Amino acid sequence: MEHLKKLQSVAGLILIIAMAILLSPEDRRDGTIIFLTQENITDIFRQVSEIGILALAMTIVILVAGIDLCVGSMLALAASTVALLITTWDPGMAPPVHIGIAVLGSILFCGFWGAVNGLVIAKFHMQPFIVTLAAMIGLRGLARWLTDNRNIDIGFGQDHSGIFADLFSQKIVVIGLFVLLAIFFHILLKRTVFGRYATALGGNTQAARVAGLPIARIQVAVYTLSGLMAGLAGVIHCAQNHQGSPNDGVAYELEAIAAVVIGGTSLMGGKGSIVGTVVGTLIMGVLTNLFRLRGVDTNVEMMAKAVIIIAAVRLQQGRKTF
Amino acid sequence: MKQLFGIFMMIPFLLFGCGRSAPEGGDDVSISVSTEEKPAYLVVFSQCNNAEPYRAAQNHLMEKLWSEHENVELEIMDAQQDNSKQISQIETTIRKKPDLLIVAPNERGPLTDIMGKAMDADIPTLCLERDIVEPNFTSFIKCDNYAIAKSAGEYVEKYLTEKHGEPKGKIVELRGLLGVDAEVQRYEGFHEVLDKHEGIEFVQEAVADWLQSKGRERMTEILRAQPEIDIVYGHNDPMAVGAYLAAKDLGREKEMIFIGVDGLGGEAGGIKKVIDGVLALTFIYPLCVDKAVEVGHKILSDPDFVPEKTYVMDSAMISPENAAEMYEKVTLD
Incomplete structure (x- = not known):
């Protein structure tokens, strides 16, 4: 049964890709199928990378029967922080050192807030939905407060900010990070004690407690990971947009959650896979690309996504419901 | 698996059924969207946010004016006030190699690079109303x-x-x-x-x-x-x-x-x-649209036409x- 379900999301992706090939417009000059061009395929990967990176960590959060609603705000926080550190802070260091500190600092800053989420959830036994909802509001405020409500623009020259933007907006860097992290998370989940504990905790909290699993530590680790990934996605977001905007990333958490559930991870916890999440992310990405290639209204794109989410989750349920 | 096929088979209908409809306005010459006979020119307008009334008026006039020219297919993409979305949309548009790209940028910094990529791909690019950081456009139609x-x-x-x-x-x-x-x-x-x-x-x-x-x-x-x-x-x-x-x-x-x-x-x-x-x-x-269509049409129809780098539009006090x-x-x- 598990195998069949995994096949379903992959089959869904294959179907959508087949459809994209069939329905893709052709190049008006040489007749090639635009969807299949190397440029277009890499565009898709680049475009899904930010949401994809959020979704990787979100998979583990959901696996432990949690949810992280603040990753969109965290992305904005990281984008703002890294832009501020690079444009307004001048430590007089060489570019690689300055950029390295700014990037790592921003990511760790988000990791810190993720750890705070995890601690509040674990120690006060509060629902993740409520804790991360509060964080979503608070961190958005923090990002706006730090930047004084402004977008921090990144330069185009060969100064530190220009170098930073050029480096972190390159397709190979953006896609490479997503792919490497997907492999890392897959191994983390399937091959480590932490992964087995997380799955067990999500499957049955009571049993996990009785078995003496370090529940608090697992929860803190999971939300810290989510914060770190949101931070990294924020850094990439800042570089790609040439600006750190405290207002960006709205509803990104929902897109990440959508990718996770399309990939077959259960919101009840205990069941899910990184492969599924990557597939879910790509289903959304390919679909968006196809709609844009055909010049379909953006609003129709949103409606179609709604149908896909419902359809995918209905299929994951199998026939045992009611 | 039957359900799966059923649901995914709906998507083509969405794609075909909800494609752009021809613009309203009662003109005799409407924009052709028939699949058999492809229009000679593809014009893509990347709009930063349809939800603002000023932008809706731009779209409306854009559709009306282009529909007066035969053999032009117009696509309008709405970025919903999201820089990332507008960048992605233009990126995908470049793959389609349109004959003309018109961009109303959401913000200066974020859109600069991608418009440069459109120029690199030899797509004539008109920048509408809002400036970008570097002159990555064929013409900038500005209001003061x-x-x-x-x-x-x-x-x-x-x-x-x-x-x-x-x-x-x-x-x-x-x-x-x-x-x-x-x-x-x-x-x-x-x-x-x-x-x-x-x-x-x-x-x-x-x-x-x-x-x-x-x-x-x-x-x-x-x-x-x-x-x-x-x-x-x-x-x-x-x-x-x-x-x-x-x-x-x-x-x-x-x-x-x-x-x-x-x-x-x-x-x-x-x-x-x-x-x-x-x-x-x-x-x-x-709205800058009338100028954009005028300049854009000249670019499409006259290979010798050299547009000016900047056109400034007049205002009026009401x-x-x-x-x-x-x-x-x-x-x-």
């Missing part, structure tokens, strides 16, 4: 926000001098999305004229993101704090109208005058608000005296 804001400032200077016998008074300014070129220019031009008078005080400069709802919210707070206000200057008409609504709620709308910018036609536009006595003044911020006449002129259809 600074000049508009200066005229607004000069009017306020005169109005306050007449009201108080000297240039003094209290002004509330409602600012658009910070960092956007239009916001910066509409701010600086206004202050250029008024900051030199010591008696003129900006009691609040609130940010309302171009939105009527936010204009209303922010103005409600300001009214609570400020017993005296002479002028409300909104960086666009909706924010000024929002401020008017807030003042009306508290019965204070007669104490001050409301000035906006954009001056769109139609029932919902700023010119109608001047006719209705809501706004004392607005300034037409040209007061109760000329509002009715301008309303007829500007309102489409």
